[in-house]
Structure formats: C-alpha cells, structure tokens
Amino acid sequence: MSDLTRKTAAELSDLMTSGQASSVEITQAHLDRIAAVDDAVHAFLYVDTEGALEQARSVDERRAAGEELGPLAGVPLALKDVLTQQDVPTTAGSRILEGWRPPYDATTVARLKAAGVVILGKTNMDEFAMGSSTENSAYGPTHNPWDLDKIPGGSGGGSAAAVAAYEAPLAIGTDTGGSIRQPGAVTGTVGVKPTYGGTSRYGLIALASSLDTPGPCARTTLDAALLHEAIAGHDPMDSTSIDQAVPPVVAAARRASVEGTRIGVVKEMGGEGYQPGVEARFHEAVELLTKLGAEVTEVSCPHFQYGLPAYYLILPSEASSNLAKFDAMRFGLRVGDDGELSAEEVMARTREAGFGAEVKRRIMLGTYALSSGYYDAYYGQAQKVRTLIQRDFARAYEQVDVLVSPSTPTTAFRIGERVDDPIAMYMNDLCTIPSNLAGNAAGSFPAGLADEDGLPVGFHVMAPVMRDDLVYQVGAALEAALAEQWGGVLMTKAAELEVSR
Amino acid sequence: MSSITRDEVAHLARLARIELTDTELDHLAPQLDLIIGWVAQVSDVAAADIPPTSHSLPLTNVMRPDENVECLTPEQALAGAPAAEQQRFRVPRILTEEA
Numbered sequence: 001m002s003d004l005t006r007k008t009a010a011e012l013s014d015l016m017t018s019g020q021a022s023s024v025e026i027t028q029a030h031l032d033r034i035a036a037v038d039d040a041v042h043a044f045l046y047v048d049t050e051g052a053l054e055q056a057r058s059v060d061e062r063r064a065a066g067e068e069l070g071p072l073a074g075v076p077l078a079l080k081d082v083l084t085q086q087d088v089p090t091t092a093g094s095r096i097l098e099g100w101r102p103p104y105d106a107t108t109v110a111r112l113k114a115a116g117v118v119i120l121g122k123t124n125m126d127e128f129a130m131g132s133s134t135e136n137s138a139y140g141p142t143h144n145p146w147d148l149d150k151i152p153g154g155s156g157g158g159s160a161a162a163v164a165a166y167e168a169p170l171a172i173g174t175d176t177g178g179s180i181r182q183p184g185a186v187t188g189t190v191g192v193k194p195t196y197g198g199t200s201r202y203g204l205i206a207l208a209s210s211l212d213t214p215g216p217c218a219r220t221t222l223d224a225a226l227l228h229e230a231i232a233g234h235d236p237m238d239s240t241s242i243d244q245a246v247p248p249v250v251a252a253a254r255r256a257s258v259e260g261t262r263i264g265v266v267k268e269m270g271g272e273g274y275q276p277g278v279e280a281r282f283h284e285a286v287e288l289l290t291k292l293g294a295e296v297t298e299v300s301c302p303h304f305q306y307g308l309p310a311y312y313l314i315l316p317s318e319a320s321s322n323l324a325k326f327d328a329m330r331f332g333l334r335v336g337d338d339g340e341l342s343a344e345e346v347m348a349r350t351r352e353a354g355f356g357a358e359v360k361r362r363i364m365l366g367t368y369a370l371s372s373g374y375y376d377a378y379y380g381q382a383q384k385v386r387t388l389i390q391r392d393f394a395r396a397y398e399q400v401d402v403l404v405s406p407s408t409p410t411t412a413f414r415i416g417e418r419v420d421d422p423i424a425m426y427m428n429d430l431c432t433i434p435s436n437l438a439g440n441a442a443g444s445f446p447a448g449l450a451d452e453d454g455l456p457v458g459f460h461v462m463a464p465v466m467r468d469d470l471v472y473q474v475g476a477a478l479e480a481a482l483a484e485q486w487g488g489v490l491m492t493k494a495a496e497l498e499v500s501r
Numbered sequence: 502m503s504s505i506t507r508d509e510v511a512h513l514a515r516l517a518r519i520e521l522t523d524t525e526l527d528h529l530a531p532q533l534d535l536i537i538g539w540v541a542q543v544s545d546v547a548a549a550d551i552p553p554t555s556h557s558l559p560l561t562n563v564m565r566p567d568e569n570v571e572c573l574t575p576e577q578a579l580a581g582a583p584a585a586e587q588q589r590f591r592v593p594r595i596l597t598e599e600a
Contacts, residue, residue: 103577196557210556239563240556309540320517327518329592334583343593348520360519364510364533367517369540381543383553388546390554422532423539439557465557
C-alpha cells in the first residue's frame with residue numbers, strides 16, 4: 001500500500017473501517033514520507049515517531065475489540081506548534097520556549113486525542129504566529145511544496161506545507177489574521193477559520209486573544225469539515241467559547257451545492273495590487289458558481305480597506321500584553337541570572353535574546369499604541385474601525401448569504417523577498433483580516449494556478465457568525481465542479497517532490 | 502514628518518523590557534516610524550460617534566461553579582521553570598540594596 005499518503009482522511013477512514021489498512025500502517029507511511037521529504041520542506045519542528053505509533057496501535061486495538069470509533073480515528077495529523085500537547089516540545093516557533101514541554105493538553109489536542117486522531121508532530125510557524133511566510137520562525141523557514149524557493153504562507157506555513165507535501169492528510173492551524181487561509185491559498189490546500197469562539201483557545205499560546213481561532217487544514221473540503229467537527233464546540237475552559245451547537249459543517253460539505261445561494265463579490269477586493277493570474281482564477285470561479293445556480297451580485301464593503309491598518313494596531317496591542325508572560329521566571333529561556341543582575345535586567349536580556357525581529361517589532365508597536373497619550377489616537381480609533389467593518393458585514397449579509405474574494409492578492413513569493421519590508425509583508429492578509437476583526441467564519445479553497453507563475457490561487461468564502469456550514473457548502477461546490485474539469489483536486493497537479501534517501 | 506524618534510523607541514524598549522542593541526535600534530526606529538504613519542490612516546474614518554468594538558462577541562462575564570477541579574501538581578507546574586527551589590519558582594533579586 002505505497003499510496004497511503006495520497007489518500008484523503010475520509011478514504012483512510014474507510015480503509016480502516018473495512019479492514020484494508022491499519023492505523024499503524026497508515027501512520028508509518030506518513031512517518032516514512034516525512035523522513036523522505038521533510039529535509040527539503042521543513043514543515044515539522046518535531047516528529048513524535050514513538051508517540052504517534054503508540055496512538056495508532058491503541059486505535060487499532062480498540063477497533064479490533066469492536067469499539068465504536070469516530071470518523072477520524074487512526075487518521076494522522078500535523079499539529080501547529082502553537083498548541084500545547086502534554087510532554088511534547090512546544091515552541092511556538094520561538095527560541096524563548098525552546099525545549100519547553102507543556103504539562104497539559106490544549107482543548108483542541110484533547111479533542112483530537114479523544115477522537116483517536118494520531119498526532120504525528122508539531123509544525124513550523126512564524127514565531128508566536130506573527131507573520132505571513134513562516135520566515136519568522138526561529139528554526140528556519142518552511143518551503144512551499146509547489147516550489148521550494150517560495151514561501152508556504154504563514155503563520156501556519158508548516159501545517160499547510162505538511163498537507164500539501166503529503167506528509168499528513170490533516171493539520172491544525174490557528175488563524176488570527178489569515179494564518180490558516182493564506183497558507184492554504186498559496187499551497188493549493190483547503191484552510192478554514194471557524195467562527196471566533198467556535199473552537200477553543202485553551203492551550204493556544206495567545207497572540208491576539210480577541211482574534212485567535214484554531215481550525216482545520218486539509219487537501220479536500222470534506223476532510224477539513226470532518227476535522228472541524230472533531231475540534232469545535234463549547235469549552236468551559238475558554239471564557240469566549242460560544243455555547244451553541246456546532247454548525248453542520250460535514251453535512252454542508254457533502255451537500256456541496258450553491259443552487260440559489262446568494263453570493264456577494266466584494267467590490268473593494270480586487271484591482272490595484274492584485275496579481276492578474278489571481279484575479280483571472282477568481283473570476284472564473286465566480287462564473288462557475290453562477291453556472292451552478294448561485295445568484296451573484298457585487299457588494300461594497302467600503303471600510304474593509306481600513307481593516308489592515310486597524311489590525312496592525314489591535315494585534316500588536318494585544319500581543320504586547322500577552323507576550324509579557326515571557327518574563328524568564330516560570331518557563332522558557334532565562335539569560336543573565338548570575339546572582340547580581342536584577343529580575344528586571346534578566347527579563348530584558350532574556351527577551352532580547354529569545355525574541356526575533358518581528359516579535360520585537362510588534363511588541364514595540366503595541367507598547368506604543370497602548371501608552372498613555374496615544375491610546376485614544378491609535379488603539380481607540382482602531383476599535384472604531386472594527387465597528388465599521390462589522391457594520392459593513394452586517395449590511396452585506398442583509399443582501400447575500402456569503403461574501404467572496406481572492407484569498408490573497410498574490411501567489412506565493414520568493415523566500416527572502418519581503419523579509420525587511422514589513423508593510424509589504426502585511427499586505428498578504430488584506431483579504432483575510434476583515435473576517436477576524438468581525439469574528440465571522442471564512443475559508444480558502446483552491447481555485448487553480450496563476451498563469452504567470454503556475455502557483456496556486458485561493459478562493460475566499462466569508463459567512464456570518466456561526467454559519468460555518470455555508471463556507472463549506474460553497475467551498476465544496478466549487479471543489480467538485482473544478483475537480484470535474486481537472487480530473488481531481490488541485491493538489492493532483494503539483495509536481496512530485498524529490499525524495500531524499 | 503517623523504512620528505517617532507530613535508530615543509522614543511529606546512524608551513519603548515525599556516517599557517517592553519527588551520534590551521535592544523544599538524544596531525537593532527537603528528534598524529527598528531525608521532521601520533516603526535513608517536508603520537505608525539501607515540496605521541494612523543484609521544483616523545480617516547473613525548468618527549467620534551462610532552462606538553469602539555473590543556471584541557466580536559457580545560460577551561458577559563462567564564463564571565464556573567465554585568468547585569474544586571483537577572489542577573497541575575507542583576512538580577508539573579515547576580517542570581518548565583528556569584530555576585526552582587523548595588517547590589517554588591526561584592527568581593533573580595527583585596529589590597535593590599537600598600530598598
């Protein structure tokens with residue numbers, strides 16, 4: 001069964017249920033794939049070979065004993081290194097947490113374990129999820145499996161690349177400003193940001209607490225929905241968790257229909273700054289959805305353009321507070337504790353040594369925006385923009401069921417190209433940020449390859465709060481129609497990675 | 502027009518407890534100046550009559566029942582500590598001689 005790594009999670013589940021493959025075989029196949037390609041891709045920061053095989057054995061035993069298991073039992077997954085997994089190294093891509101082994105599981109991780117999902121290891125990311133290219137990882141960049149010289153997106157570039165490189169059928173990401181959707185878009189995979197509060201933040205090393213949302217990465221919409229359902233739902237450990245039933249995302253992914261769905265194309269998300277190949281694939285996808293029975297109109301959301309600058313006030317403000325916990329006292333790195341230096345001096349030396357350039361940049365920006373005399377002018381104003389963006393969404397959803405746009409203005413760029421141009425880097429998240437500020441559900445789905453560079457383009461679907469099902473329904477309809485044209489999902493067009501060893 | 506000077510950036514670094522090097526300050530100060538100038542455009546639309554939103558959910562305080570639940574053992578809580586002593590986090594001195 002050499003092709004186990006090419007199967008979707010749903011197919012792997014069927015193989016196990018029908019006794020054609022065991023979880024140990026499937027897990028080993030993915031571990032072998034990681035060994036073969038990850039030197040080149042660098043999607044993983046840590047591979048938990050023993051732990052994964054042990055989980056797989058346990059699922060196989062339970063299945064053999066006739067236990068009723070969930071749909072993802074025995075299916076391997078890659079976990080973004082920003083979520084705590086008990087006794088497994090968790091760094092959030094930072095030196096300051098190097099070697100830290102958390103004493104507890106994040107709720108997402110606890111739910112994955114309860115579902116029998118096999119966790120292969122921890123994936124690379126921009127340090128503390130600050131970035132759009134995974135170049136800000138303290139442990140070196142991840143490479144895009146479509147072109148190893150290109151970025152895989154970020155912050156969850158490791159999770160998206162692991163899925164695109166067939167190192168795992170599923171991965172967990174976290175989306176604060178696009179960190180699931182933008183990597184999904186540039187790696188030709190599916191990435192969904194659930195409604196804020198729809199998935200638990202407990203055990204997620206916080207970046208911006210009012211925005212952070214864990215969610216699924218996969219090669220197909222159905223797989224993403226299955227993973228979404230496994231991790232979503234109310235969690236008493238997260239005070240901002242929504243106490244409502246999980247939207248029926250799996251049923252929606254199976255329904256895969258846009259018959260009568262009212263789709264609004266966001267007028268402001270296109271034109272200047274958008275790559276022609278991105279716009280071409282986007283508009284073709286919209287036409288395709290129209291043919292499938294969707295009612296498409298253009299909708300104006302005039303304040304979305306202010307989302308990006310507002311986000312770069314809100315996020316650094318929250319991050320500078322959240323990252324104050326890295327004070328060299330209770331966990332992580334400590335530098336200069338020589339018996340002479342004070343706690344404050346040790347703290348300052350440790351943070352200097354342990355944080356990378358982008359983290360420092362954002363902590364400083366947040367410190368500035370929150371300092372007395374500036375609070376009203378910056379953070380206060382950004383919060384008003386947040387209101388305006390919510391109002392834009394509310395008005396739009398009076399006319400349409402979902403909004404659509406390209407997921408990113410451009411395809412993947414060359415590693416190193418934007419490293420020292422923060423504002424150009426921030427532009428990656430132009431289309432994804434409004435959904436974070438408003439808290440609604442959104443996802444990116446493969447729309448084809450750009451003509452200029454042959455790299456993947458993402459189609460972005462935004463739906464109201466707790467209507468995550470609509471995101472999947474539209475994404476799945478597009479996926480099915482495109483797969484018919486292409487003879488498979490977009491990933492089947494990717495060139496084979498060179499296998500080492 | 503410069504919105505933030507190198508000295509102000511150095512002051513911010515002290516507030517943020519990051520001992521930046523001179524080279525970093527040289528590099529960061531103009532970048533922050535540029536970013537602050539760019540984010541300031543939020544003021545173009547944020548009129549006085551618009552209420553601020555701190556959070557996307559209409560939240561009220563969430564309480565749990567006042568019951569003992571399982572928590573970390575002292576060993577687990579101290580497992581990641583840079584230094585521990587007598588079942589406590591050992592920290593560098595926090596007071597000066599004169600204090």
